[in-house]
Amino acid sequence: xxxxxxxxxxxxxxxxxxxxxxxxxxxxxxxxxxxxxxxxxxxxxxxxxxxxxxxxxxxxxxxxxxxxxxxxxxxxxxxxxxxxxxxxxxxxxxxxxxxxxxxxxxxxxxxxxxxxxxxxxxxxxxxxxxxxxxxxxxxxxxxxxxxxxxxxxxxxxxxxxxxxxxxxxxxxxxxxxxxxxxxxxxxxxxxxxxxxxxxxxxxxxxxxxxxxxxxxxxxxxxxxxxxxxxxxxxxxxxxxxxxxxxxxxxxxxxxxxxxxxxxxxxxxxxxxxxxxxxxxxx
Numbered sequence: 001x002x003x004x005x006x007x008x009x010x011x012x013x014x015x016x017x018x019x020x021x022x023x024x025x026x027x028x029x030x031x032x033x034x035x036x037x038x039x040x041x042x043x044x045x046x047x048x049x050x051x052x053x054x055x056x057x058x059x060x061x062x063x064x065x066x067x068x069x070x071x072x073x074x075x076x077x078x079x080x081x082x083x084x085x086x087x088x089x090x091x092x093x094x095x096x097x098x099x100x101x102x103x104x105x106x107x108x109x110x111x112x113x114x115x116x117x118x119x120x121x122x123x124x125x126x127x128x129x130x131x132x133x134x135x136x137x138x139x140x141x142x143x144x145x146x147x148x149x150x151x152x153x154x155x156x157x158x159x160x161x162x163x164x165x166x167x168x169x170x171x172x173x174x175x176x177x178x179x180x181x182x183x184x185x186x187x188x189x190x191x192x193x194x195x196x197x198x199x200x201x202x203x204x205x206x207x208x209x210x211x212x213x214x215x216x217x218x219x220x221x222x223x224x225x226x227x228x229x230x231x232x233x234x235x236x237x238x239x240x241x242x243x244x245x246x247x248x249x250x251x252x253x254x255x256x257x258x259x260x261x262x263x264x265x266x267x268x269x270x271x272x273x274x275x276x277x278x279x280x281x282x
Contacts, residue, residue, distance in 0.1 A: 047064075116137075124158070
């Protein structure tokens with residue numbers, strides 16, 4: 001199966017990044033969000049990212065224009081009827097995702113593959129909302145998408161070999177390195193990463209160290225490019241909390257219990273970079 005038209009649901013930080021790498025690879029992109037304002041913001045971010053490549057001499061203005069010309073913007077989900085492959089990059093909220101995939105089942109052509117960029121929700125649970133569980137798969141990009149090389153490919157219990165192979169090859173076409181994960185809450189990446197971030201929050205909560213010292217220890221002592229608290233701000237504290245709750249509910253294991261301080265910050269609307277305040281001020 002050849003993917004000529006690639007649908008992206010969500011034009012936010014993850015969605016516009018996915019749309020950018022898809023369009024750069026030569027694929028026609030349909031990018032959806034719930035309002036014209038959101039899709040225009042997403043396109044503006046793609047243009048801004050491509051400007052950096054132009055300034056660095058990695059592409060010309062003409063090449064940038066061609067890439068942007070491959071991206072169509074829609075606010076009506078029915079526009080996904082033309083897509084050969086759709087990736088959902090909406091909020092990390094089970095109810096929202098379930099509703100999107102129920103709608104896609106009635107909109108998309110029978111041959112279309114449906115995928116999700118979920119950070120933690122089991123693929124099988126999402127696939128159960130569709131009319132094509134064999135064509136449902138996880139395609140988990142890392143943030144920031146244009147920079148990070150990994151795509152975590154997650155097979156659900158019903159995912160067909162063809163669906164997996166198309167997704168694997170598409171990841172490579174997008175100049176990414178795919179890694180296979182089985183369908184457990186958090187998969188590989190966030191089952192390891194989020195408990196580390198959560199433990200860093202517990203260190204702050206218990207006054208083991210300041211946020212600066214906690215991040216410095218992990219950067220200089222463990223050779224991490226970014227400290228866990230700064231990374232949580234980049235990811236979004238609301239997203240971190242949602243993933244920890246999925247892990248906690250999925251495994252019923254106290255080691256995945258979200259730190260009360262993380263909950264407190266999210267309740268206060270302190271989501272990190274996207275809100276201007278998290279563990280650090282932006």
